[in-house]
Amino acid sequence: MSVELHHRAVVADTHNDLLIAVTARPPQRWASFFRERWLPQLREGGVNLQVLPVFIDDQYRPEGALRQTLRMIECAHVLAEGNADAVRLCLDGAQIDETLAQGRIALVLALESMPGLDSAVELVATLHRLGVRVASIAHWGRTALADGSGEDATGSRLTAAGVETVREMERLGMIFDISHLGASGVGHVLELARRPVMATHSSARALRDHHRNLTDDQIRAVAATGGVVCVNFVPSFLAADPAEFTVDRLVDHIEHIAQVGGIDHVGLGPDFVREVLTDVTPPCCEDLGYGEIDPLAVLPGLSGPSGLPLVTDALLKHGFADEEIVKILGGNVLRLFRAELGRPR
Secondary structure, three states: OHHHHHHHOOEEEOOEOHHHHHHOOOHHHHHHHHHHHHHHHHHHOOEEEEEEEEOOOHHHOOOOHHHHHHHHHHHHHHHHHOOOOOEEEOOOHHHHHHHHHOOOEEEEEEEOOOOOOOOOOOHHHHHHHOOEEEEOOOOOOEOOOOEEHHHHHHOOOOOHHHHHHHHHHHHHOOEEEOOOEOHHHHHHHHHHOOOOEEEOOOOEOOOOOOOOOEOHHHHHHHHHOOOEEEEOOOHHHHOOOHHHOOHHHHHHHHHHHHHHHOHHHEEEOOOEOHHHHHHOOOOOOOOOOOOOOOOOOOOOOOOOHHHOHHHHHHHHHOOOOHHHHHHHHHHHHHHHHHHHOOOOO
16 A cells, blocks of 8 residues: 555655765766666665755865855766766756656755855856756855855855845746755745755754754645655654654654645655765765764654655554645645745845
């Protein structure tokens, strides 16, 4: 029952850092490595729509950040072109629909914190031309655009360049991602937003008081824009006690966000990172720098996308109706992307 429902639904994963691992290979191996290592996992997990974030590790910052951003974007294009029978890099909702109808996986490019841009807002349009359709403007720390949630004590809002970036993204038809943004910055974005925003990988702060999670007021505000909050699977964002690192605890967060923001405004942003971090070469992984968070910890059976059917099974056991599960697995994200991706204002 759950397997049939899972594979009948459109399953959207709004945050998998697989591009880091693929880009670590020689360029001539990008397409084949993706096909060998990641495509089977996506198929086994029933993933139909995969957001590919471009995240720049510390060793590239600041001097090499833009160069590595461009390398990762090129990698996404190469792996898509080299596996055109199975995937397609999509620029708008129509292309996503065409790709899904053909039985292929729709890929959507995203930026995580824009480290290579600094305050050069004019380059947002350049990255849009290269296929980027979702973006955030901060990670754990400070950028030229805003502070990440690790800097919440500053109480800072967006910089002037950050405000201009929000406006430019809305003009271009790019979706603004508030995951990792500091609390005051989230509030500022929600004041500015004229189009839906989303959180690609954030959980509920009411259930786990961590700065990476969203408060109920923030969840309601995202929903009010028409956006979607996609739940992060990293165990330390779900519970403080390792005994609660379970799929049931993940469903608790999904259920809470659905109750607070509405069933039409919750999705899945797994943040599958363990394989990536154990796969890439030091110095990236010598000091992960996440403090009390263990990024290598995983929920049982959910170390990667192949385990996603377990989520559907758990949602059924928690009493969610089939039509609600279809929305959570990807229907809500698909609706948002159909309406917003690539639509200039």
